[in-house]
Amino acid sequence: MPFDLLHVGPLVALAHILGVIAACHAILNTRTSQGAIAWAVSLVAMPYLTLVPYLFLGRSKFAGYADARRVENELLRTRAHPLEWDTHASSAGLPTQQLGVRLVHSLTRLGGMPFLPGNAVRTLVNGAATFEAIFDAIENARRYVIVQFFIVRDDALGEMFKDALIAKAQQGVRVYFLYDSIGSFDLPHRYVAALRAGGVEMHPFATNRRFVNRLQLNFRNHRKIVSVDGERAFVGGHNVGVEYLGGRPPLSPWRDTHIEVRGPAVASIQFVFTEDWHWATQQLPEFDMPPAAPTHQPNEKPDDQPHGDGMHCLVMPSGPADTQETCSLFFVETINAARERIWITTPYLVPDEAVFSALRLAVLRGVDVRILIPSRRDHRVVFAASKLYAYDSLRAGIRIFRYQPGFLHQKVVLIDSVAAAIGSANLDNRSFRLNFEIMVLTVDRGFAREVETMLLNDFAESREIDRNEYRQASALRRVLMHVARLFSPIL
Template sequence: MSLLTIIILLVLLLNTIAAIFTVLRSVRDISTTWAWLLVLIFLPVIGFGIYLFAGRGLSTKKVHAIQTEYRRGTKAFVAMQKHANTHGRLLPAAVTSTAAKELTTLFLNTASAPVLGDNSVDLFFDGKKKFAKLFEDIEAATDHVFVEYYTFYNDELGNQFRDLLIKKAKQGVKVLVLYDAWGSLGANKKFWAPLLAAGAKAEAYFSSQHLITDFRLNYRLHRKIVVIDDDIGFIGGFNVGDQYVSRKKKFGFWRDTHLRIRGNTVYALKVQFLMDWNATVPDDQAEPYDIDVAPLSPENLATRHLHLGSAPMQIVASGPDSSAQQIKYGYVKMIASATKSIRLQTPYLIPDDTAMDALITAALAGIDVQVMVPDMPDHPFIFRATQYYANYLSRYGIKIYHYQNGFLHAKTLVIDDVVASVGSANFDIRSFKLNFEVNAFIYDAKIAEQLTAAFDEDLKHSQLLTPALIKSQGHWLRFKQYFSRLLSPVL
């Protein structure tokens, strides 16, 4: 053998040994372990560069900061409820669904998430309408505006949003903005400088100045929360950018789902935001949880003319700081509890074995399972992996629909038209394990029926995946699907 051949073989051998040592020294599930081994072995040297930024776990310091703030926030919220004489542990008597009762117990045990009633909810499926209402609500703010988004684009909508926040900050309103550094690459220091100059604050969630030694690309803040004056809260799937108001030709109409909430649940959103904020900033910049007020009392709600006794829900957050995959547990429990129908919308369909088995089991048990995914990519590998799982699940009688009226970004799950979930979490491994997510789980038949009606309307613009369509997919496309599926645990 030539010297060059020996060197190459030696490098490959050392690379393989290093890959095995690197991956196996961390506790991971088997699928993730094999996915990273594939990356490190088949991309010699380069794979380690990818792993450096995307494969390492959260630092112990960051996990401690998150968990410490979680305990503080939970303790404050429990105290607030006790002071208001409403402990948020029981559903209203009108809610008799066994699925709802079991789901609420699950979240009390895994996420310390109280059931909060006395809410009024507006649904938004169009970004133009959602942001028009959001901006109107921010315009009317008199005390504070707390904003948390995965993506802020430096484009027309992003600048419009930022400029509105600048205006409110100059009026003396407290403005706090939390965003993801990787998801908001265009929103750099120059973008935020005018907002900071106006007296507001903007922070990247767990950004690090030591990009080589402490940068974790794989763990993203994917939550979308806005809280205005402790009176109005927003949660759902829309980010901030022109594509989310259907201004990008590449995507066309952007179909998403978002909630506007008034009532007790606003305080759960506020506490979640403050936990994220306080875990990010130094202790001397932390915000108080305001536990000395009684915002949950019926008297307080009555003064704001809210409809008491409506739309009970739980705000459930999950993330890589905890081994409990709270939102995934909720999805699986909902699917297992269904007796008639399951309606799931997700832009990324990359379930782990547990979630996939739940869908298959439901379908084989005679439940009408319908899943809607986009018919166009925004991330090529993720789109091909979604196609793979769509093809696979359709074999078991699950109806897979490809939405063709633009891009489907909604993250909704409805069972039996009585229990629903809306939030930031996709039905994929990344949302289950790697991202910081937040969802509203809603125990209100009227809202569930509205979401089902929206799903049925979307069916008019969707194509059912059939065996003939799967058979027509070419060999190259099938290869890309299978290859992407191998990488699905780390996508």
């Protein structure tokens, strides 16, 4: 026993010394004070449990990576941006009386991309509709296809996707495929090898370039983008896996939303992909410029075509290399712009203080604030933290609904009766500061009504929660929720 203590004692002391060092590092490098406190307390109090996770999840502001990515983005936006950025189209005929001139100016400056008129957008309200439209677009591709997903699985849907892309590549169509190396960590090498052998240019989006910390698991690319010939682009919450078609009990049926975009905004979406592709490969993909107006394939049915052709769209990319905290500020600005209602659907309700304050102020202005979240969990800690934020929201007058049929994964924001944003960003710190995301804001009353109808159907299949749920929860469950919320800045 004395011999064991002689060995254990120094190890315990070493762990605490390393924990204090790591805590100091977290205080100096973590982007938010809340995150710094969460890491520092856990590293000092429980170094045996948190030192290893900090190696993988900490250092969220990794200067070398962020600076290098920022420099690349600035160069690309100066030298290789779409031609539409050189015109005055983004400021001509804007419905500024609906959203406000200040919001238009702030969002274009925040995202570095213009509001563009002349677009057509439609909602794809489930996995079947989304992948039917994507496969149709790929089948009709004539020049190139770009694909980017956070998760790609080698399952039935993944096989269909692989076969479709190889078939187009063998027809001489250029195919670019980017996947996140962390989100698709279990994607087998044979899947990637088959695509490359079939003529598809396929690469992982990774953070282990040269000087970058090879243990870093943050800076994930959470975007989902498909674009064909510069004419049709798809953005939203779906990844490539059978669970997104409802094939993963007990989370099924899976509730998610994508959009199809046609028009000048497609160029902006493609440019977001270009920035990511250049980071991963140090090369620029070869794109033809998209047409000036939306085009429709001759064999498409009317119901397959996006509605309207005069919608203003703003593509809002965000990520940890941004000078500003783009994603969080985007939510703050859209919430502040609401005068009648702000409806948000998100799988994870872990807002930062700025977004939560904006939501509470919206209630005080008399805005109808509703948030739709899942009733089923896919991550225990995040779900527990979300429950406590839901109860805090109720006390502020925010209405919280839980979707009942299955897991809700969609990311939608409806602003008054004039605008809606759909994309990949969740209402949590990981989307706000750690992931690369993309949202598309569409300003059009007809599209807003379409999104409103979709959300009303979702609310009809949901249950509104009240404060009694928290009061009736056991003491242990309430303690666990509060403990989970302590880690919300790093979730």
